[in-house]
Amino acid sequence: MIQEVLLRLCDGFIKTIELFLLTLAGAIPLGLVVSFGSMAKFKPLKFIVRFIVWIVRGTPLMLQLIVIYYGPGLLFHQNIWGMGTSGRFTAVMVAFIINYSCYFSEIYRGGIESISKGQYEAGQVLGLTRRQVFFKIVLLQVIKRIVPPMGNEIITLVKDTSLARVIAVYELIWAGQTFIKSDGIIWPLFTTGVFYLVFSGLLTILLSKFEKKLSYFN
Amino acid sequence: MKTSSKILICALVLLLCAAFAFAGGKKEASSSDKAYVAGKGTLVVGITDFAPMDYKEGNEWIGFDADMAKAFAKELGVKCEFIEIDWDSKSMELENKTIDCVWNGMTLTDGVKKAMATSNAYCNNAQIIVVNKAKAGALKTAADAKALKFAVEAGSAGEAAAKDNGYKATAVETQAAAVMEVAAGTSEACIIDSLMAAAMVGPGTSYPDLTYTVALTEEEYGVGFRKGSDLVPAINDFFKKAYADGSMMKAAEKYGTQASIIPQK
Numbered sequence: 308m309i310q311e312v313l314l315r316l317c318d319g320f321i322k323t324i325e326l327f328l329l330t331l332a333g334a335i336p337l338g339l340v341v342s343f344g345s346m347a348k349f350k351p352l353k354f355i356v357r358f359i360v361w362i363v364r365g366t367p368l369m370l371q372l373i374v375i376y377y378g379p380g381l382l383f384h385q386n387i388w389g390m391g392t393s394g395r396f397t398a399v400m401v402a403f404i405i406n407y408s409c410y411f412s413e414i415y416r417g418g419i420e421s422i423s424k425g426q427y428e429a430g431q432v433l434g435l436t437r438r439q440v441f442f443k444i445v446l447l448q449v450i451k452r453i454v455p456p457m458g459n460e461i462i463t464l465v466k467d468t469s470l471a472r473v474i475a476v477y478e479l480i481w482a483g484q485t486f487i488k489s490d491g492i493i494w495p496l497f498t499t500g501v502f503y504l505v506f507s508g509l510l511t512i513l514l515s516k517f518e519k520k521l522s523y524f525n
Numbered sequence: 526m527k528t529s530s531k532i533l534i535c536a537l538v539l540l541l542c543a544a545f546a547f548a549g550g551k552k553e554a555s556s557s558d559k560a561y562v563a564g565k566g567t568l569v570v571g572i573t574d575f576a577p578m579d580y581k582e583g584n585e586w587i588g589f590d591a592d593m594a595k596a597f598a599k600e601l602g603v604k605c606e607f608i609e610i611d612w613d614s615k616s617m618e619l620e621n622k623t624i625d626c627v628w629n630g631m632t633l634t635d636g637v638k639k640a641m642a643t644s645n646a647y648c649n650n651a652q653i654i655v656v657n658k659a660k661a662g663a664l665k666t667a668a669d670a671k672a673l674k675f676a677v678e679a680g681s682a683g684e685a686a687a688k689d690n691g692y693k694a695t696a697v698e699t700q701a702a703a704v705m706e707v708a709a710g711t712s713e714a715c716i717i718d719s720l721m722a723a724a725m726v727g728p729g730t731s732y733p734d735l736t737y738t739v740a741l742t743e744e745e746y747g748v749g750f751r752k753g754s755d756l757v758p759a760i761n762d763f764f765k766k767a768y769a770d771g772s773m774m775k776a777a778e779k780y781g782t783q784a785s786i787i788p789q790k
Contacts, residue, residue, distance in 0.1 A: 380709030388711060390674045392695070395711075475697040481679075484613055488680025491640025493617055 312486060312495045319482025320502050326399065326468040326478060331461065333404035338411025345416055363409040368402065369470050375402045376474045392476075399471045407464060414456045418449040451521045458514040462507050479503070558754035559601070562625055568598040571610040571624035576724040577780040578630040579607070589648075589780040594628045596772065597763050612699065613680075616640035619751050626756065627749035630720060632682045634744075642752050644760045646745030647773075649785040651719040652686040653737045655707055655726055660714070664738040676703040676712035683716035686741040692716075701725075708732050716741060720782065745787065764789040 344356035363371070376398040380386035388394035422445050430440035472481040483496035562568050570591075572579040578590040586607040598605035610618050615631075618624045619641055632650065633643055654670055664670055667690050677684040679696035683703070687694035695712060697703050703715035704725060717725075719740060726735040750756045767773040768789035777783040 377705055377709040377711065380711055381705070384710065386710035390711060390713070395695075473698060473702075475676075475695055475702075477696075485679060487613060487616060487640075489636050491616055491636050493620075 312498070315482050315485070316479065316495060316499060316502065319477060319479040319499075320506075322471075322477060323465075323468045323479045323502075324506075326403065326471055326476070327465060329400055330403040330407055330464060330468075333400065334407035334411055337404060337408040339415055341408050341412035342415035342419065345412060346419070360409045360412065363406055364413075368406050368467060369473055371406060372399065372402045372470060372474055395474050395476050398474060399476050403464075403467070403471075407460065410460050411457070414453050414460065415449070417456075418453040419445065421452060422448055451524075454514065454518050454521065458511075458518075461514070462510060465507050465510065466503060558625070558751055558756050559759060562601065562603055562756065565603075567604045567606045568594070568601060569606045569608055569623070569625045570594045570598075571615055571618050571627045572607050572629040573609060573612050575629055575721065577720065577782060579628075589776055589782050590628050590630060592776045592779070593647075593767070593773070594626075596767065596776075597760060600763050601759070615749065619749065622751075625750070626760075630718065630746050631749055632718070632744050633747040634682055634685070636680065637747075637749060641749040642754050642757050643750070644748040644757055645764060645789065646747050646787050647764055647789065648720075648746040648782065649787060650744050650746055651740040652683050652716050652742045652744065653719040653722050654714050654716055654739045654741065655704060655722055655735055655737045656714045657707065658734055658736050661736050661738050667739055667741055670714060670739065673713040676706035676715045678703055678717070682742065682744050683718075686716055690741060704732060704735070707735060720785065723781075761789075 341356060341360065344352055345360060347353045347356070376388060376395065379388075388398050426444055426448070427440055430444050435443065468478055469480040471478050472484075479499045479502055480496070483499040486492050486495040572586065572590070574580055575588075577588050579586055579588045580591075581587070591607065594607075595605045608624055610624060610627075612629075615624075615627045619627065627641070630648070630650070631637060631643075633646055637643065654664065656664060656673070660673075670690070670692065673692070675687050675692045675694035676697050677687050677694045678700045679698065681700065683700070684694065684696055694716075695706075697706060700715075700717040700721060703712070703717060706712035707715050708731075719737070722737040724730075726732040726737060748760055750760075764773070768786075773789070774783060774786060777786045
């Protein structure tokens with residue numbers, strides 16, 4: 308029994324890791340784009356981007372999942388996700404990446420705006436273009452500063468993946484819960500906590516290593 | 526750094542041990558559940574919003590199960606209190622003593638019988654296929670539905686019925702979610718309780734385009750208590766009495782479930 312449970316939990320855990328990695332791969336770059344939008348000099352663009360960020364940060368991720376997956380079919384009688392499990396997974400990815408991009412974008416914005424004007428001016432004096440100033444001088448320092456808040460969000464993401472089960476993506480918590488329904492045993496659900504703890508423990512170690520590596524100015 | 530990661534690993538190993546200790550832990554039968562309920566003066570009934578068995582009218586829970594639960598509490602001489610629970614956690618709620626019974630059109634499956642002590646069956650139910658009206662005409666037998674893509678509640682009798690009939694089915698969280706899948710077109714059909722289907726789809730509901738067709742399996746509803754609870758014989762006696770004096774049928778007629786009631790002898 309224990310073996311079967313662990314096997315099934317591992318299946319769920321693999322799905323959880325997939326959700327986690329793909330969300331990061333999508334949201335880390337997209338967040339930078341969103342942060343540029345929310346700092347744009349062109350007022351209408353800035354307004355639209357900040358409006359979207361407000362909507363996404365202001366509603367529960369669980370609701371966003373339901374709206375993104377069921378919304379098109381219920382409102383417009385046009386199911387855009389197809390009927391397979393891949394459609395569900397895609398819908399979860401879309402919802403997670405949009406949600407986390409918005410959170411990341413605010414962290415980026417805070418980081419970018421914290422760089423003093425002198426850094427830009429120094430770059431200009433040296434004859435660098437605006438592009439070069441951003442990528443060679445500013446971004447480097449931004450990354451250093453945003454590692455702790457990004458770490459926070461990344462660890463939150465580990466646990467947010469459990470929301471995917473509301474549209475029947477079978478991640479770790481779902482795997483634990485099925486044993487309650489089919490066999491009437493509850494310990495698998497509690498055991499899922501160990502998986503999350505080990506995973507976020509490893510991430511904590513990784514993040515602090517990364518932070519140490521970046522402390523080259525000290 | 527080194528020491529902190531060592532401490533972390535030790536903590537995790539300890540937690541793992543704790544989790545397995547949970548697995549080995551034995552459930553002790555309480556001395557007398559009846560005395561426990563009488564002592565605190567309330568019977569806490571775990572339910573979900575599930576018309577026509579338990580549902581809200583104004584601030585009060587009504588429905589066939591709700592009315593019977595109130596009568597049973599009266600018989601025990603205690604107050605009846607309803608608490609909405611997460612259906613997946615019903616056995617945990619029972620063992621945790623946050624509820625005293627589950628009384629909510631609960632199908633007596635093997636899983637349920639393993640997880641709790643159950644009363645005699647009091648109501649028949651069927652697992653029924655719900656589809657869009659446009660597809661209903663072509664559905665006459667269970668075999669006609671083979672090509673459809675189904676949504677079913679995970680661990681439900683509907684999921685078992687889908688497996689038995691060889692349907693392609695996706696497990697979702699609740700019966701309500703399964704119906705929403707059909708309405709959104711993310712699945713073509715779902716299998717839910719016939720009593721629920723009668724209340725949930727068709728004209729006058731949020732799903733006027735849906736309808737129910739073929740019945741797959743028959744099943745029975747029962748009330749769940751903690752393992753080894755002495756409230757089980759008490760409720761079986763209560764059912765017998767209520768059936769004999771006609772009060773059970775009267776409650777059933779009020780909610781349109783009279784055709785499904787199982788005689789209590």
